[in-house]
Amino acid sequence: MTTTATAGADAVVVGAGHNGLVAANLLADAGWDILVLEATQAPGGAVRSAEVTAPGYLSDLYSSFYPLGYASPVLRGLDLDRYGLTWTHAPDVLAHLLPDGRAAVVNRDVDTTAASLEAFAPGDGDRWRHAYADWREVAEPMLDTITTPFPPVRGGLTLLRRLRVSGALRLARRLVVPVRKLGDELFDGDGGPALLAGCALHTDLSPEEAGSGVYGWLLAMLGQQVGWPVPVGGSQKITDALVARLVARGGRIDYGARVDRVLTARGRAMGVRTVGGATWRARRAVLADIPAPALFLDLVGAAALPPRLVEDLAHFKWDGSTLKVDWALSAPVPWKNRAVAAAGTVHLGADLDGLTTYSAALARGEVPRDPFLLVGQMSVxxxxxxxPGTESLWSYTHLPFRRHWRAEEIAGHVERMEEVLEEAAPGFRSLIVGRHVAGPADLEQGDPSLVGGAVGGGTAAAYQQLFLRPIPGLGRADTPVDRLFLASSSAHPGGGVHGAPGANAARAALARDRALTGELYAGVIGAAHRAVYR
Structure with a gap:
């Protein structure tokens, strides 16, 4: 193999997913020369759009609705509206359609949401208002806490000042309570618990798992506060804005440049090598927007890492595989219950007990016979x-994590998904003018970071969060290799399009590079890593 040397950069960013682009932008803001190396032919990772079903029908290929992205201090601080990003909302935020035909609906008007829940049980409307008031008290420091490096000192202190010790302890309990328990404590009827549990199952957690409550509470309350907006013109607009901003600051992106090795010397990241033998020097840092196992085991190699870290990676758990289907429909979805027709996102196929059954099948490694669907009405x-007068629809559902699926297994589950939709909306199938199926292998082919169709960068379970993410350690972007930083959703705080892992990696790289304190920073981080991985 012939090895060719090329000009380097202050920082080489591996991967042009949204986290890699956020990191690149923040370092470019600091005056660094930035090179992003992207393995595929397009930027954005899981934040991309294309016409894949029928001409004139735009689909968001992976992620779609963005409450965390809209509320994220990280993305807000980048002023992406100056680069063409604008947001829009469906009339209703979210609807959970129960098997008996009733629907609980979240609208950005709290009185409208309360009225929907009041129909399930007297007093549940006021109980929603109370839960939302609790959220509003902690929303700003909570978002600051989950989008900054661990430990979250500033956000944590703000929460403590606002809540005092008793309130902080109650909030800590809410962070670990299962969503079934949380829904039971907050509401008397079926609507509120279904909304919370459906939101929690955007992750790979079951309604009975510790920590599922906070995910349900966070997404539901963000829906009430800011909605679940979408970029006008598709999710690609987020990526386009990040790329335009980076290029305006002199950053470069090379496509079709798959990195196969992080080059190290004396325990420090010196650059990277791409397939074909080209080497790229990183004068200040290497940041990797790729899954943790790929970075450590494939790009760095076990020989350059503490043996205990390599052992811990054997216990890294992926979130479940995903099956996503996009449809081009000749007319809007003909819902039996018209209360869900104006919702951007619809949850259907299960009540709370059904969600438990569905999750139990996944935990056993079985394909659920009755899939729970998350549905996006994009044209709404x-x-x-x-x-005009048509609908670009998508739905996804979880599968047990596997790297390999037979075509007939995927086709059979697509059939089950369409049966669920046909039951809730008779005549749905007759409206289909185009269909695009993306099974786990297809998702990974389009974005290599979606290993086995896992979209969260690793499980959302409590044992792999905070300082335990991606493995027991510091919960920070720093790695045992000096000047190498993990910038993907495998790092704290995990999945979602909010840019926090990328921002945290950029902040760590800047801290390590400071003239007066960088060596002290490296010494402290190195000592902590030696204590953890000895």
Missing amino acids: ADPSHSP
């Missing part, structure tokens, strides 16, 4: 997704 949220 943004009419530019399809011709």
Whole structure:
């Protein structure tokens, strides 16, 4: 193999997913020369759009609705509206359609949401208002806490000042309570618990797992506070804005440049090598927006890492595989219950007990016979997704984590998904004018970071969060290799399009590079890593 040397950069960012692009932008803001190396032919990772079902129908290929992205202090601080990003909302935020035909609906008007829940049980409307008031008290420091490096000192102190000790202890309990328990404590009827549990199952957690409550509470309350907006013109607009901002600051992106090795010397990251033998020097840092196992085991190699870290990686757990289907429909979805027709996102196929059954099948490694569906009515949220009077629809559901699936297994589950939709919306199938199926292998092919169709960068379970993410350690972007930083959703705080892992990696790289304190920073981090991995 012939090895060719090329000009380097202050920082080489591996991967042009949204986290890699956020990190690159923040370092470019600091005056660094930035090179991003992307393995595929397009930027964005899981934040991309294309016409894949029928001409004139735009689909978001992976992620779609963005409450965390809209509320994220990280993305807000980048002023992406100056680079063409605008947001829009569906009339209703979210609807959970129960098997008996009733629906609980979240609207950005709290009185409208309360009225929906009041129909399930007297007093549940006021109980929603009370839960939302609790959220509003902690929302700003909570978002600051989950989008900054661990430990979250500033956000944590703000929460403690606002809540005092008793309130902080109650909040700590809410962070670990299962969503079934949380829904039972907050509401008397079925609507509120279904909304919370459906939101929690955007992750790979079951309603009975510790920590599922906070995910349900966070997404539901963000829906009430800011909605679940979408970018006008598709999720690609987030990526386009990040790329335009980076290029305006002199950053470069090379496509089709798959990194196969992080080059190290004397315990420090010196650059990277791409497939084909080209080497790229990193004068200040290497940041990796790729899953933790790929970075440590494939790009760095076990020989350059503490043996205990390599042992811990054997216990790293992926979140479940995902099956996503996009449809081009000749008319809006003909829901039996018209209360869900104006919702951007619809949850259907299960009540709370059904969600437990569905999760139990996944835990046993079985394909659920009755899939729980997350459905996106994109034309309801943004009419530019399809011709007037039509609908660009998607749905995804979870599968047990596997790297390999037979085509007939995927086709059979797509059939089950369409049966669920047909039951809730008779005549749905007759409206289909185009269909695009993305099984786990297809998702990984389009974005190599979606290993086995796992979209969260690793499980959301409590044992792999905070200082335990991706493995027991510091919960920070720093790695045992000096000037190498993990910038993907495998790092704290995990999955979601909010940019926090990328921002945390950029902050760590800047701290390590400071003239007066960088060596002290490296010494402290190194000592901590030696204590953890000895």
